Amino acid sequence: MNKRELFLQHVAQTSPAPLGLEIVKASGTTLRDANGKKYLDLIAGISVCNVGHCHPKVVKAIKKQLNDYMHLLVYGEMIETPEVQYAKWLTDHLPASLNSVYFTNSGAEATEGAMKLAKRFTNRTRIIAFNKSYHGSTQGALSIMGDEYWRNAYRPLLPDVLHLEYDDPASLAEITTQTACVIAETVQAERGVYTPSAQWMTALRQKCTETGALLILDEIQVGFGRTGTIWGFEQFNVVPDIVLLGKALGGGMPLGAFVADKNIMQVFTEKPVLGHITTFGGHPVCCAAGLAAFKVLLKEGILDQVNNKAALFREMLQHPLIKAVRVNGLLIAVEFEHFDINKQVIDGCLQKGILSDWFLFAPECLRIAPPLTISPKEIKKAVKTILQVLDGISQPK
Template sequence: MNSDFLKYQAQTTPHPLAMEISYANGSYIYDSNNKAYLDFVAGISATPLGHNHPKVISAIKKQLDKYMHVMVYGEYIQKPAVELTKLLAKNLPSSLEKTYLVNSGTEAIEGALKLAKRATGRSEVISANKAYHGNTMGSMSIMGFEERKQAFRPLLPNVKFISFNNESDLKHITKKTACVILETIQGGAGFIVPSNNYLQKVQKRCNEVGALFILDEIQPGIGRTGKLFGFENYNCIPDILVTGKGLGGGMPIGAFTASSKLMDLLQDNPKLGHITTFGGHPVIAASALATLKEVTESNLMQEALEKEQLFRKLLVHPLITEIRGKGLMLAIITPSSDTANSLILKCQEAGLILFWLLFEPKAVRITPPLTISNDEIIKGCEIIIDLLDEIQQQ
């Protein structure tokens, strides 16, 4: 299987982890030798209810028995998609009332950028240095990391970059700006949280010049920060909200949400302003609906904050210089990339899954399922501390 994996399936790096998966359940993934791995990553924040959650699996199976794909997005009334978008609206501020369902976070970003240009008639897009919003051509254009973009230029024109949390850069947002797009918490940059009401100040500046304010909640959304969406922690409301990853409960999804006034612009002048074949797929929408219901109707969001404090209490070590993030979106910062690499690889050998961040080589991702137990947190943290001791002695 390993040789076939490398021969027939395109890879993203020269050295994939190449663990052969047999099955997964709860907070654990099992390889082909039936070795259990405690999952502190949750598919990069994409399985908030853990693996094989009974309510999610039941919703998928029930929908499979009824029908799968029947028509391109937006033409037929399909109950799972209608109920999902209605439940999202119920749990969002009144200005965020209509949702367009797509297939991935990066497609949702593309749709949000198109909507901003359509609504304002402007072309300038402002993003942040070290931002990551996906990897299609439009999303890559607003990635604030040139090393990952240079091989694929030319990209979208008229994109400018500001520094996250730098208020003096807000002067660059002008009446030429169609939109400012930011991650609520910068992910690839190292889980940088907004400070000093930064997002509120960006929103105010956007309002002053008529630009739209877009927030990317693909990672922090769906309960991970102790609120359904991260922006609820930071005294702001975006004009366009983008989500994905965890919303699908392990199935591929993306979505962008705005007011009806904005979203209806995609219907005409031109018609078919944004189209997708599989967006709102009934099986995926059923999975997302079950996930959203469980997150909003349980105590998982409050528990995410309590579990954050347990992680911070347990992860104290000379080789941990800082723990960034909020809730169960956390990153260990180590003294060097070598330390981070060693810890991630040694933990996998020891049965604990950790992972890297895109642009911060000293960081180690900790984004477990929201359903992870305190005992599992304690077990995983003990492995981390023991291996950091080992690395320190080398």
């Protein structure tokens, strides 16, 4: 068997047609396969590699920590320097009320932990989420996922979950004193980059405050500069009670977190003790990598360039087959009439060395979410390739 056959035979498959590229090297915005072909990465591992693949400072931090120690004991029992340092850096760059970090292995696990925390703290059971939302694929996260197509095969799921319309003022009336928490993405990424109005986000915050429901904002995909500020919620002038982090949090290593006020988080310490536990959460190597990547993001001027790069994408992405372009920093959805056109664009770009993708709830939209380090020259190359592929697609009659 060749490697592709071994891959298909022994690695569990979740799609009938996996991409199947054998990548042997990744650096910056470039991937290289086993045949030496280079690809410009426009999706950054789904918003993971915000400072690029294998940034030298991240690699150095990983190697240093490997020489010190790796796993020691389950979460929270040992003082592990990378974990403590990263928690301090994160909370130093978050609002004062977000001062206690619980590290997990992934964004989905952060969602799960936050759901438990909200129910425990409020002593309520009702959880509100929104249609076309994505918060992970585990049982609890799936229960609040905003699309029945993805939920249906796994029912029964968690009870007492209500889905509302996102960015709809009328839906906020459903938030009551029976609500434990409201979980919302700051920007609905998988819907195809849908940004709510500032008025709605303010009203959502106010309604949660009035009813005592905790507001949980999911920054797993949009955090760490993706929208042009460190945190997406900064742009709405609201502060959540709990924020969910993941993807870029680990600088390319697996890491998630949920962050809240210590007064909220401390309910995990008793009745029962060990109210939330994980073996590998806050792994020292992952925290060392994430801290290094966060410092790169903050100290190398990467954030200052995001909006200019986004504007260049917006300016150039013009074609008769493009219905709309929705942009929030370097999270961009290019909408076509239907998925067939998008699939031709994805496949055509891949042949020409450009790696792109679609959105879970918006398959007619091309995903553009490159490393934030992408250069203007690379942006021009990527867009010119997209437009060339579009030129080769027959116009619908």
